[in-house]
Amino acid sequence: MRDDTERQVLxxxxxxxxxxxxxxxxxxMDLEMELAGIPDPLPALDDSAATLAAARERAxxxxxxxxxxxxxxRTLGGLQERARRGHEAIADLEQRHRLIAGVAHAVAGRNDRKMDLETFxxxxxLEQIVDAANLRLDEMSSGRYRLQHTDALAARNAASGLGLQVMDAYTGQARPAQSLSGGETFLASLALALGLAEVVTSRAGGIRLDTLFIDEGFGSLDPETLELAMRTLDELRQGAAPSG
Structure with a gap:
């Protein structure tokens, strides 16, 4: 109801x-802040809010x-524990593998001497056969020769373990069996055959071998050695123990 001028004044x-x-x-507000010891001016609330928000975000x-x-x-700790247990399990398996592999290599002859279980x-x-053979060979060679089993390394990387050498009483030295003469080789072979027969007989529960075939060889012997060989065979035929 007022005019424009009056409304403007009001x-x-x-x-x-x-x-x-x-x-x-x-x-x-200034007086209250002064009484409360709050510095003037107050910090900007917007800036404080922004700083607070950033701090919360960083937190x-x-x-x-x-x-x-x-x-x-925690994950690495679990993996470390699994790795430790796995290492222990592998160590146990490795130890078992070494044991089993060692047995397998020994049986198969994968060793320095190439001696497998059968050869062993x-x-x-063979040692027992040699012992029995020496009872005959000692008499047939007049005490000169004795056979010896040797497991020394064979030449040319061949399998070892069943080697034979001859102990010569004249020299006091062992020498290869191949160094024997033809007649001496026959006597050694005959002694081994007789020793084998004795060992087989004892292993078979004392069963007698009624027949023994000897093929050739006697023609290479001198008269004295031939007589010794025949005497030995005759003693064997009669069942007598070797003399001497």
Whole structure:
């Protein structure tokens, strides 16, 4: 109901009043801050809020990273334990493998002497045969020769373990069996055949061997050696123990 001029005056009066109230409130705030010992001016709330938000974000990021690190540590700890158990299991398997492989190599003859299990057993049998053969060879050679089993390395990387050498009483030295003469070789072979027969007989529960075939060889003997060989065979035929 007022005219425009009067309304404008009233609005300006109201605006001045509101402004005065704002000034008084600001002054009152300054006085309260002064009494409370708070420095002037107050920090900008927007900047503080932004700083707080950034700090919270960094804290969340750090917490996430810490959780990830803890998880990684636990995972690595589990893997380390699995690796330790696996290493122990492998060590046990490796020890068993070495044992089994050693037995397998020994049985198959994969060693320096190429001596397999069969050869090893035969070598033990050969020692007994040689012992029995020497009872005959000592008499037939007039005490000069004795056979010896040897497991020395064979020439040209051949299989070893069943070697024979001859101990010559005249020289006191052992020499290869191949160094014997034809007649001496026959006597050694005959002694081995007789020794084998005795060992087989004893292993078969004392069963007698009624027949023994001897093929050739006598023609290479001198009369004295031939007589010794025939005497030995005659003693064997009669069942007598070797003399001498």
């Amino acid at each position: 609005e300006e009066t109201i605006g001045a009043h509101d402004k005065s109230i704002d000034l008084q409130r600001a002054r009152l 969340d990021t750090a917490a996430t990273a810490a959780a990830a690190v803890e998880h990684a540590v 057993v035969l070598a033990a049998e």
